[in-house]
Amino acid sequence: MLHSVTEFILIGFSTFPHLQLMFFLLFLLMYLFTLLGNLLIMATVWREHSLHTPMYLFLCALSTSEVLYTFAIIPRMLADLLSTDRSISFRACASQMFFSFTFGFTHSFLLTVMGYDHYVAICHPLRYNVLMSPRGCACLVVWSWAGGSVMGLVVTSIIFHLPFCGPNVIHHFFCHVPPLVKLACGTEVQIVAMGVGLVCIAALLGCGLLILLSYAFIVAAILRIPSAEGRHKAFSTCASHLTVVVVHYGFASVIYLKPKGPQSLEGDTLMGITYTALTPFLSPIIFSLRNKELKEAVKKTFLSKLFLHRS
Template sequence: MQEVNHSSVAEFILVGFSAFPHLQLLFFVLILLMYLFTLLGNLLIMATVGSERSLHTPMYLFLCALSISEILYTLAIIPRMLADLLAARRAISLQACASQMFFSFTFGFTHSFLLTVMGYDRYVAICHPLRYPVLMSPRGCARLVAWAWAGGSVMGMVVTVSIFHLTFCGSNEIHHFACHVPPLLKLACGSDVPGVALGVGLVCITALLGCFLLILLSYAFIVAAILRIPSAGGRHKAFSTCASHLTVVIVHYGFASVIYLKPKGPHYQEGDTLMATTYTVLTPFLSPIIFSLRNKELKVAMKRTFLSTLYPEKI
């Protein structure tokens, strides 16, 4: 990654949850438990998809890639957040801050791109079932996943280089638990700050809104195709293959919109910190739960994999 710009600020102080001193131990326990569950849930999904040959289909391979991106996204932010909740001094170097921003944006955007790819997969499966083996061939699936990861890396690099090309002066307190763009922009000085803020905002919103609109378009065609199925059982079966993905999309973009589109009040800094945990901690926590509970085939396979691990002699 490109070396960060020289600045009068050598390190930042992550204010985090310091506005709630009596609740930090409670936050630590809750976030730690949710983080461990997130890791175990995604690892179990990956192990299940890898061990069950019946799940070696594009839909579940994309889900496996989504679990990997989710693990890496939380790894970029939550361990540092947990350490800071117990630390007396929450200093982070300029280089470490840039690295955290790069990896969190890379894996966050990769997650959004993979959700878009999964929407396209469901569109092809329901609207063009006869062409599905050709359009979603192993090579084609690998190419889509590679493009998602490449796109995430480009977005992470663009955002990080743009922000850390600025000069930081004056206060070094980041009113957040991570190296987040808005609080960092408040610490930057120079005439180019408004232009960078506008450019980064437009790039991020365009990418996320583009993904969301593509998913909506996929589901518009999917709903139209499902409504043409004559039997109620057929319609239910077709929709059940999309239910978990659609629920995760609603949760993912719902929490994101609450964070980024809510009005800024007089105490927005503390509110932003608390609200950001919904996207950073709660959304990854809910994702494996939704996929395992809303997908009967995956739920049965996960149970079989879990039992075979605990009691291999009985399977």
């Protein structure tokens, strides 16, 4: 399909001209911390043999998807905060949308898989090694990445097959679906936009409902444990995952389930930041602080060696 638009202009932070340097420093620090936190988790799981279990395999895959998701969006956003030229080519915009949706949905699918892993561990402990065999876990990870790739490809293909006749100004800081749909021309735009929205919401709600179902069975099983110490130990294994799920779906619902109506550019930009920068920033903190086994492994593997080296 031919397009009269060959590039777009991202103006997400143009309404905050006096705050752009402050935003750059803030988001740069958050991005570096996100990278450091996730790479630390991945390296700890890789080096510590006691963590070579399905739960930490899924956590490694989750950290990988988070690193790639932020890499698809934030470096470009940081560059635009310091530049007066915020143009992005048609192909680069499509690539950014594909990768952001691929890694974003992979993240959601992996959170669902982790919920299933907790369900099997607590509700069917005697069958855990059979149900969560190394091959089965690898398949779950591969299917999560494949599902994310399919979602990214479907959404990006649909959006970028729409005709773009101009204008070419995207009222956002990255190539996101709603502001791009507003720039498309033609009679089918609203139908396509509704279809894409329903596909995204259905996928997110499907993952959310599966996680809720897993935790319904988990809570029922925990309440049947006779000792308070046993109940606390069982719930503590799920605490970090459950917290990340609440943060992830809480901010995702702000983006995808907000009521239709006139939205200011400032509001859309700030809401987008919560999901693209704040959620990945919080995730490694939550997993590191709420997971005692991982926290001890980080201290043993890296911090102790750092202090020994200094002494």
